[in-house]
Amino acid sequence: MVTFPAAEAALSAEATEQLAAELAFLREEVARLQARLEEAESLADTDVLAPVLNRRAFIRELNRIIAFVGRYQSSAALLYFDLDGFKAVNDGYGHAAGDAALRTVAGRLMAHVRESDIVGRLGGDEFAVILVQADDASARAKAESLTRMLAQDPVGFDGEEILIRATCGVCMLEPELAAEQALSRADAAMFLRKPAIRG
Numbered sequence: 001m002v003t004f005p006a007a008e009a010a011l012s013a014e015a016t017e018q019l020a021a022e023l024a025f026l027r028e029e030v031a032r033l034q035a036r037l038e039e040a041e042s043l044a045d046t047d048v049l050a051p052v053l054n055r056r057a058f059i060r061e062l063n064r065i066i067a068f069v070g071r072y073q074s075s076a077a078l079l080y081f082d083l084d085g086f087k088a089v090n091d092g093y094g095h096a097a098g099d100a101a102l103r104t105v106a107g108r109l110m111a112h113v114r115e116s117d118i119v120g121r122l123g124g125d126e127f128a129v130i131l132v133q134a135d136d137a138s139a140r141a142k143a144e145s146l147t148r149m150l151a152q153d154p155v156g157f158d159g160e161e162i163l164i165r166a167t168c169g170v171c172m173l174e175p176e177l178a179a180e181q182a183l184s185r186a187d188a189a190m191f192l193r194k195p196a197i198r199g
Contacts, residue, residue: 047121049099050106058120058128062179065118065130070175076132077139077172079146080186081109083125084165084194097157101164104155112149113142127166128183136172143168167194 045057053061065076083089083105090098102125109119109127118130129146131139147168154161169190171182 047106050103050121052106052110052127053118053120055120055122058118058122058130059179059183061118061120062128062130062173062182065132066173066175066177066179066182068132069173074133075135075172076130077134077136077142077170078182078186079129079131079139079143080122080169080171080183080190081105081127081129081146081150081166082168082187082190082194084167086125089162089164093157093160093162097155097160097162100157101155101162105150105164105166108150109146112146122183128186130173136170139170139172143170169193 045053047054062078068074069076083101086098086101089101102121105127106119106121109129113119113129113131116132118132120128122128131142134142147166151163151165154163156162167190169186169188169192171186171189173182177185
């Protein structure tokens with residue numbers, strides 16, 4: 001049998017180069033798919049309007065923090081914000097102005113909490129913040145501070161200045177609470193404060 005070592009070596013080198021090129025292409029494709037998956041996951045967790053967690057993702061994080069509180073005897077608080085008279089913003093300035101106001105509120109909340117804290121939009125004009133490693137006194141102080149901050153500067157839109165006011169309820173997170181129970185308690189606490197603020 002006649003063999004051609006040089007030809008076989010060349011073929012082998014060519015096959016190796018082709019295989020290496022195919023592997024490089026596959027690695028790049030996997031990286032692209034991974035990036036798209038991460039983007040899709042981020043979009044699935046992000047509110048459609050504001051750059052904060054949506055309700056589903058926020059509740060998932062709230063359950064996680066409640067479990068953490070129980071496991072490590074830590075403390076954390078839930079702040080529940082409702083924008084006062086927000087229907088008048090939509091009615092008076094239009095829905096585009098309302099959307100701009102909601103984005104501004106989300107941005108301001110994100111800018112005035114720690115990186116470890118979690119901000120979400122629960123729907124409509126309701127936002128929530130999880131303060132990790134916060135006791136009752138510091139949580140209530142932060143709630144007051146954020147409420148004042150939101151009312152301090154009007155939202156500018158199309159030459160108009162829109163005043164935003166919010167009411168906040170506070171609920172300390174306890175291990176036996178489910179996320180929806182904590183939200184209900186914070187919502188009830190917020191509702192009780194509405195007459196005092198408006199009166």
